[in-house]
Amino acid sequence: MEKIKVELGENSYDIFIGENLFEEVAKFIDTSNFSKKVLIVTDEHIFNIYGETLRKIFCRYESNFEIEIIPPGETSKNLENAEKLYTCAIESQLDRKSVIVAIGGGVVGDLAGFVAATYLRGVNFIQVPTTLLAQVDSSVGGKTAVNHKLGKNLIGAFYQPKAVFIDVTTLKSLPAREVKAGLGEIVKYGVISDADFFCYLEKNIEGILGGNVEVLKRIIKRSCEIKAEVVSHDEKESGLRRILNFGHTIAHAVEEETAYQKYCHGEAVAIGMIGAALISQKLGYVEAAKVTRLKNLIESFGMYTHCENCGVEGIYKALFRDKKTIGGKINWVLMKDFGDVEITDKVPEKIVKETLKEIIKGG
Numbered sequence: 001m002e003k004i005k006v007e008l009g010e011n012s013y014d015i016f017i018g019e020n021l022f023e024e025v026a027k028f029i030d031t032s033n034f035s036k037k038v039l040i041v042t043d044e045h046i047f048n049i050y051g052e053t054l055r056k057i058f059c060r061y062e063s064n065f066e067i068e069i070i071p072p073g074e075t076s077k078n079l080e081n082a083e084k085l086y087t088c089a090i091e092s093q094l095d096r097k098s099v100i101v102a103i104g105g106g107v108v109g110d111l112a113g114f115v116a117a118t119y120l121r122g123v124n125f126i127q128v129p130t131t132l133l134a135q136v137d138s139s140v141g142g143k144t145a146v147n148h149k150l151g152k153n154l155i156g157a158f159y160q161p162k163a164v165f166i167d168v169t170t171l172k173s174l175p176a177r178e179v180k181a182g183l184g185e186i187v188k189y190g191v192i193s194d195a196d197f198f199c200y201l202e203k204n205i206e207g208i209l210g211g212n213v214e215v216l217k218r219i220i221k222r223s224c225e226i227k228a229e230v231v232s233h234d235e236k237e238s239g240l241r242r243i244l245n246f247g248h249t250i251a252h253a254v255e256e257e258t259a260y261q262k263y264c265h266g267e268a269v270a271i272g273m274i275g276a277a278l279i280s281q282k283l284g285y286v287e288a289a290k291v292t293r294l295k296n297l298i299e300s301f302g303m304y305t306h307c308e309n310c311g312v313e314g315i316y317k318a319l320f321r322d323k324k325t326i327g328g329k330i331n332w333v334l335m336k337d338f339g340d341v342e343i344t345d346k347v348p349e350k351i352v353k354e355t356l357k358e359i360i361k362g363g
Helices: 022-031 044-059 079-091 106-121 132-138 168-173 176-192 195-203 205-209 213-233 240-245 248-257 265-282 288-300 312-319 349-359
Strands: 002-006 013-018 037-043 064-070 099-104 124-129 143-148 151-158 163-167 332-337 340-344
Touching (some): 022 044, 037 106, 064 079, 064 106, 079 143, 106 143, 124 132, 132 168, 132 213, 195 205, 213 240, 240 332, 248 312, 248 332
Parallel strands (some): 037 099, 124 163
Antiparallel strands (some): 332 340
């Protein structure tokens, strides 16, 4: 296994990257200072594929485990499902040394992590992300949350896991659309931190889309390294960590405007990155040629660069419900070059609305 350390003092933990890691998860729990009560949270899709395997593996150890299954999809990330998990935890008599294990995509990880952060004021938590998007983004950094009907991830906590296990073999079960969704976040890392990594992505499009395991390991590892470094310097998003939001301000607004039904998160991030890059170009931060290069890579991966069934005013209003908005001012992450971004709250309304019109298909 490859191993990356997230340095956060007493909250430090390791990210393990390899193949067929469910056994390693069970061993880690068995050899750690946890109680034997384990709650595994997953969704229907993952349980149908791996449920029997998980039961067989965990039955070989002394843990007293329960598996709780939630419906797949963003709409499951709510307080109602959190309450169901609390009830399961209470009925299973989980104590403060128990562990909650999230096995699934970002929805499962965010929801289970929020419950782990708040049940008994915090119990042990392990992330086992099974989607490319979750492997390179939501499983690393300790953000946990549920959605409110008025906005995404508005109710949550920073809560670091005890470990993250990234099993690249789980990617084989993903439909092509889910793989492409993860690539949105991966491209982001090349823009915000590593120009050489962006070049590597450009040169390895065929291997990435073809599921080359070694190429996938490399891009997952580099993405996690970048995020781990950023999080280690700014755990709770007071400064540097905001650069991870490149493309996300518009992305969250697009998701909200389309009721979380049309675009998955990574697809919306791809659209949002184009929007952020266009704003950067209009303000003179970056040359048009580099915006075109970003657009070309996103299109080469088969991702969206425009959104449909959206209105400029609807998206614009949703921008102000973003968590990065402070005092009525939006904190934009803008592109200066590959590997270089800047945060500013000085983007004129006219520029934003012009850009939104450009990224709305038919707008």
